[in-house]
Amino acid sequence: MESDLNADLAAQEAAAREYQPHLEGPLVGDRTPSHVITEEYAKADPVYVQKTLALPQTYSHYRPVQGDGNCGWRAIGFGYFEALIRTGDASLVGAERDRITQYPILDHSEMVYEDMRDEVSILMNDIAAALPNQGAAMDVLVQKFNDLDVANHLLYYLRLLASSWLKGDPNANEYLGFIPEEIGIIGYCQNYLELPGREIEHLGIMLLYNVLLKPCGMVIEIAYLDRTPGPAVNTYRFPAEANGCDPSTLGPIMYLLFRPDHYDILYPHPPPTAPVDIQVNRASSFSHEHQITPNMPSLQNFTEVDLSALSLIPGLGLNPGVPSMSVSTASSIESYSPSPQSPWMPTPFTDSLPIRQQQPQLKQEQSVPSLRAVSVLPQPVQRQTPPLRFSEYCHPQLAETYASREPCFTTNTFKNSHFNTAHYNNPNFQPEEYRPELDDSFYEVARPTGKRRSH
């Protein structure tokens, strides 16, 4: 009996030990347009939506890094070599190779780290040989960082550099606040820095900055994408003195994107882009439009063109979802910052979010007669989405968002016609999905309409 139990426990332990999270994608991915992140968060918490919408304004691209517990080390290591390549200076790469391969690794026999050190040396030689062709050098770097064998060596050498810095730093006491008291510096090295697959922490970044980046004048800027209130990501630079400085006065900067427990690499727009003038659309004749219509001229055209036709559809003007939209203009303008870099995105966002937030005000709005005339206008925007919309195969999560919103803007006449995508005769036929949570909001909105009709 007991041995059965033990065997069970052992089996469970073995399963836990051998468990490997399912990781997708390369260790270090390709440069990807940053609106992909926006897309990823399309259905997330509004704070994330807002921040990721603003992200492409500052950063044009990002490079996904695999989240296997080494991502922070991987991102900074990659950023370091990439920054070296960007200098185009082969002799600098050679000097850096000598510096970091000769750095004294403390408390370990050479047997432990010689292979890792050799791998660093080989990589830097290869990079130096490829320069001044930066493209070829980047190919070398990406290939090496995606070879698991090589990458393991490279990243572990970074861990050893950081822990050796900590052990050898005469000012190590400064770091004690970051180290659990009971384990001390040596324990921190063993249980955090030198544990393969253990996430980097703030202290690890400080150490890696000191040992790897500071001597060659590099700066790390981390953009924190979290749920702290604010219109955009918060950024912080290592060293602290670099915060608030003009980037042109600083050395090479590597940009990282931090999401809780994960780091990716970011790339800002090459020259700082002038802020896009989103006032253009606000000046349009419809006072409420800037909220619904993103800064997308084409969309506005649709609005005007199809207006008359659509207003002929019976019952359209009574549509419940609309009054709420015109309401929120004043309050939501400040909080919403449209993203010029992702032209496909604003429609689904802009109208769905404010609506939900504004629902409680619905009843008051009904009493304002002038609203009715205006309220027809936003609808064509909604109706016009199908031709503009990407296919669901491009953006499955979006297609879902879109489909789920449809009922809010549907009259019975429309719903039963083949213009409805849920109708089997529609060329973009997409069956409706039953969503209890949406049903609720639908009825909430629908009730007042009924009243109004009976007047």
Place this chain on the structure above:
Amino acid sequence: MEDIQNSAPGSVPAGKLGARKGADPSQNAAKRLQTELMQLMTSPAPGVSAFPSADGNLLAWNATIEGPADTPYADLTFKLSFEFPSNYPYAPPTVLYKTPIYHPNVDFSGRICLDILKDKWTPAYNIQSVLLSLQSLLGEPNNASPLNGEAAELWDKDPTLFKTKVMDRHKDIGDD
């Protein structure tokens, strides 16, 4: 394992499970294990030894530990097996007692409960340091997290009975 795509171009594609027995260990692991083998031969530690298994697979080793004097395991010799993952030394080897052993931290299948073989593993450990840790575990079991509860209890309560159980359980095994 998971690094099929990382094997050297031109290497024989190993079957999914064949990788373990196949002659295609990752270069990292092979290089490191060769270094360790060299170190074990040039500066052996007293009371422990290890060597790659006879079939020429560098990812599988056999090892022996001699029971330390002044412990219930004095004068006994234990055989163990080591299996190395292809990403060794970034993951620990799987170590088993082949010789039946009665010990608080070893179960009846020979599986060992030792933190450095699990979540405390770092590439700084090696075969020799693992063997020395296991040797010291013979004299100082970790009775707080036993795999063999009875042994953990008897270790403190009844050393004589413990010793008897150790001797009953021990059985020399041949080289297989």
